[in-house]
Amino acid sequence: MTTVAVKPATMAQALTRALRDALAADPDVHVLGEDVGTLGGVFRITDGLAKEFGDHRCTDTPLAEAGILGTAVGMAMYGLRPVVEMQFDAFAYPAFEQLVSHVCRMRNRTRGTMPLPITIRVPYGGGIGGVEHHSDSSEAYYMATPGLHVVTPATVADAYGLLRQAIASDDPVVFLEPKRLYWSKDAWNPDDPPAVEPIGRAVVRRSGRSATLITYGPSLPVCLEAAEAAREEGWDLEVVDLRSLVPFDDETVCASVRRTGRAVVVHESGGFGGPGGEIAARVTERCFHYLEAPVLRVAGFDVPYPPPMLERYHLPGVDRILDAVGRLQWEAER
């Protein structure tokens, strides 16, 4: 029996491949955004697409995010399947009105006659030394907008699989790409990409019995590292990767918390009004009698995203996660 060695690939490569395969599979798929053509995007995610499929399939647009998303709405109204790139998290805000006034509600307001299959790719989060307006975690805004799916991969396989699913979805999907994981590597075969769980399902990335870390996107590797470090303290941590914030997988999350009895939600986004509050409330409502301690949150501080030389104090790190785990009322067990 021979095994073919699978080479490592980056998340960026998997995303590019997903776009390429989607363009090849469906002539209605169109990529548009700022610098996505000749340059291949500032993160090179659309590298080579204009060359392979033509500028009319991978289009450099004028520099105007509301215009990009607004014209994508019209394209989707006519039956195309646009994939738009917002260059950075904080540069997506001009498109916000189109998103909340049209993209998320067109299906509903037309009683299902005018669905908008638009994928909105947004590189998000910090940790890459970006200056002001290049490191926002904007997921809470999107989560608070009914009618959108909000998806974020944390692994190379998910980057490919979830993006293909997002583009194939008949609903609008905000696809949040953790930019600090663009260059993370994993063994992954681009010619035979593994099937992944569907949008809406969370995945247990590490099994454990002591407590559950609930996380997504850029914080997944941090949580896995924390879980390894926690072994020294005698804690066996389970790590759940949400993958999809909307729809939210109550089932997988709550099954884990019921097993472990303790939970910490970890994300870069600010804690106040952030995703962790919703997650903690949902877990508490459903698992109260299984909980040994309140659900805690480890989040970014409630400050404007810090300048690059200060961001390490802001981002949830291994120590802050372990401190939170330490506060999960272990005294009762001793």
Added chain:
Amino acid sequence: MTVMEQRGAYRPSPPPAWQPRTDPTPLLPDTTPYRVLGTEAAAKADPALLRRLYAELVRGRRYNAQATALTKQGRLAVYPSSTGQEACEVAAALVLQEQDWLFPSYRDTLAAVARGVDPVQALTLLRGDWHTGYDPHAHRVAPLCTPLATQLPHAVGLAHAARLKGDDVVALALVGDGGTSEGDFHEALNFAAVWQAPVVFLVQNNGFAISVPLAKQTAAPSLAHKAVGYGMPGRLVDGNDAAAVHEVLADAVARARAGGGPTLVEAITYRLDAHTNADDATRYREDAEVETWREHDPILLLERELTARGLIDEDGIRAARDDAEAFAADLRTRMNQDPHLDPMDLFAHVYAEPTPQLREQQALLRAELEAEAELAAEPEGGAR
């Protein structure tokens, strides 16, 4: 070079040496609004078209009056009237071919109706039983758009998509004078020009954005002048002259259809009614000003032309009015029936498939409705 010219071929961007790309002179609009009625140009106008426009204007005016009355009777939640603007509404609908698309704002139910949308369905948004009452694909009329100017990039995107697919489709988008101050107006016109999309923008300049007059909205010589900055032609037309609006829009649509790109048309008109039934126009304009505009009424202008040229007689005028009355009576009868409401519709069509969270909320509402129904079914004073 436009995206379309690059179709199928890949070329790196040209070097960034600056050169003026378009002589702005031919893009500039006339300094006075173009008119047909009462001018020599009227002799060239098709009599059948003029009669058709007249019938539609009379019906449109009656529609506006009926919708306003329905609002006073509580049958509509609100009605933003287009009384006085019927020439723009009707011409916009009539210049389009069947496969073309119309992108109306909330004030443009009449344009939707003139394009064939059932008036009851066009008024659904304003009655309040749903947001969009018609299938946009049925008559190729986009949903009535309330957030100002946000429908303009949709029109550009749709027209661009149709062209990418090789279809012969023009999009005509309606916006008001106030809407031209919005960022989406700018972005839509810029995208349209860069892509040379087959789209026509019609600005109905009715003088006021609710209460704010045009002088506080822009310092441009005219709204049509804004076209020059995008590299598309601007046209200025008398918006109460139905024949002129029709001609200018027809030219722009033909130009778009032939691959000539977008046009910005500014039609000078006047909103004879208040912004909506909830507005009090006496707070921001004089009655005398309104009276001046009544003398420049679109129906009056066209009726005068038709009569002077012997294209219509008393019987013809009466026939148009009778048709309008019958139309209004039918609308009244149907609008006086309570719409069928199903609260469970709240959850329909939020997503292709409801999320688990929505299923839970759906179950909650269903249980509440069942409890309510059970309570209602109990005999008065029955055992509890």
